[in-house]
Amino acid sequence: xxxxxxxxxxxxxxxxxxxxxxxxxxxxxxxxxxxxxxxxxxxxxxxxxxxxxxxxxxxxxxxxxxxxxxxxxxxxxxxxxxxxxxxxxxxxxxxxxxxxxxxxxxxxxxxxxxxxxxxxxxxxxxxxxxxxxxxxxxxxxxxxxxxxxxxxxxxxxxxxxxxxxxxxxxxxxxxxxxxxxxxxxxxxxxxxxxxxxxxxxxxxxx
Amino acid sequence: xxxxxxxxxxxxxxxxxxxxxxxxxxxxxxxxxxxxxxxxxxxxxxxxxxxxxxxxxxxxxxxxxxxxxxxxxxxxxxxxxxxxxxxxxxxxxxxxxxxxxxxxxxxxxxxxxxxxxxxxxxxxxxxxxxxxxxxxxxxxxxxxxxxxxxxxxxxxxxxxxxxxxxxxxxxxxxxxxxxxxxxxxxxxxxxxxxxxxxxxxxxxxxxxxxxxxxxxxxxxxxxxxxxxxxxxxx
Ligand SMILES: Nc1ncnc2c1ncn2[C@@H]1O[C@H](COP(=O)(O)OP(=O)(O)O)[C@@H](O)[C@H]1O
Ligand SMILES: [Mg+2]
Numbered sequence: 001x002x003x004x005x006x007x008x009x010x011x012x013x014x015x016x017x018x019x020x021x022x023x024x025x026x027x028x029x030x031x032x033x034x035x036x037x038x039x040x041x042x043x044x045x046x047x048x049x050x051x052x053x054x055x056x057x058x059x060x061x062x063x064x065x066x067x068x069x070x071x072x073x074x075x076x077x078x079x080x081x082x083x084x085x086x087x088x089x090x091x092x093x094x095x096x097x098x099x100x101x102x103x104x105x106x107x108x109x110x111x112x113x114x115x116x117x118x119x120x121x122x123x124x125x126x127x128x129x130x131x132x133x134x135x136x137x138x139x140x141x142x143x144x145x146x147x148x149x150x151x152x153x154x155x156x157x158x159x160x161x162x163x164x165x166x167x168x169x170x171x172x173x174x175x176x177x178x179x180x181x182x183x184x185x186x187x188x189x190x191x192x193x194x195x196x197x198x199x200x201x202x203x204x205x206x
Numbered sequence: 207x208x209x210x211x212x213x214x215x216x217x218x219x220x221x222x223x224x225x226x227x228x229x230x231x232x233x234x235x236x237x238x239x240x241x242x243x244x245x246x247x248x249x250x251x252x253x254x255x256x257x258x259x260x261x262x263x264x265x266x267x268x269x270x271x272x273x274x275x276x277x278x279x280x281x282x283x284x285x286x287x288x289x290x291x292x293x294x295x296x297x298x299x300x301x302x303x304x305x306x307x308x309x310x311x312x313x314x315x316x317x318x319x320x321x322x323x324x325x326x327x328x329x330x331x332x333x334x335x336x337x338x339x340x341x342x343x344x345x346x347x348x349x350x351x352x353x354x355x356x357x358x359x360x361x362x363x364x365x366x367x368x369x370x371x372x373x374x375x376x377x378x379x380x381x382x383x384x385x386x387x388x389x390x391x392x393x394x395x396x397x398x399x400x401x402x403x404x405x406x407x408x409x410x411x412x413x414x415x416x417x418x419x420x421x422x423x424x425x426x427x428x429x430x431x432x433x434x435x436x437x438x439x440x
Binding site: 131141142155160 | 267272274276330333
């Protein structure tokens, strides 16, 4: 999903504008409209179908923690907001392509060592979701099920994610060139228009 | 008597139209990287569901997957085995039987690859499943641990599926083998037939030097492999 040199479906200004709009909708109380936009972008960006585990990992802890302290209704509201922001952001970035995000950041003057960060984080997310899946299967393959499985899962995930992240970060940073890459020019695509229309439509309709 | 049956099994993007009736005690799934071995094993263990077709399997199947460290969930080996063995006594008995009591107090995450692999297999059988799958059992193992693992698998009484590209190891423990390529099954036969088949070469798999010599001399490769790995005439 994050291959380098990937063709961008949308352009960086769209990413920023949509993100700002969605945040505005959330702040101004249009949660339903914002969450629908988030869901659509999550689907278009392939997040909903390719990383359902990631969504669970964001939603379940939020739901539980807030429910314990502030009650169920507040928990649902908070979870929807958190999911909306993460689906919108990850969906937009996946449509832009990490490589292009990096070019964009460098174009804004962010130094190369820092602009590699989103790539790094996304790679960690890939590795993380693989580790979660494999640990889950490994524990089930030992006959560990149900609630016990949920309690046991964090241990191998944390131990192994920490190790792989360190190795990966070192490997990627070692390859970052000191020199800036070429600047990026943008022309709006059909996708930009589509996403914009959808967002504005839900803003006015709901 | 069958142990696993695959009927027109497909899993989108991973394997397609797999038909198999697996009835030998130990069966090796061989094939190059990305050929669908792991997918086949996870389906056989009930860890994945096919998108179409049907998998018949033993009710409970233990699994030791590619990275043994991802299945450890306690701070000591003995605590970890207790998780799936049910009691500490049973866990200790399993360790003793494998001659590994000295690892009881170690953290499973600091074990060497060979030790981790053996503990992972012990954990996968410690809950008494009716079948077992082991993915890439010999990757990262030296000859001593490969022999150890071969003896362990040979001593089990339940049906076992192993996946990998270690032909010599497969020949020593398995009676039958399956060759996969690009998500499909190319050949399913007894180990000796598979080892002398040209299909092996076609998928880029190669027996080790001893096995090659055995084949050249017209000896039964599985007997030679058993001799090398298990120290028996087979
Ligand atoms: N989680 C996954 N999601 C989608 N495709 C996968 C996944 N894991 C493996 N694949 C694909 O399925 C095919 C078979 O993979 P796998 O069963 O892991 O093969 P092997 O174990 O023989 O290397 C490969 O093309 C691989 O890219
Ligand atoms: Mg594999």
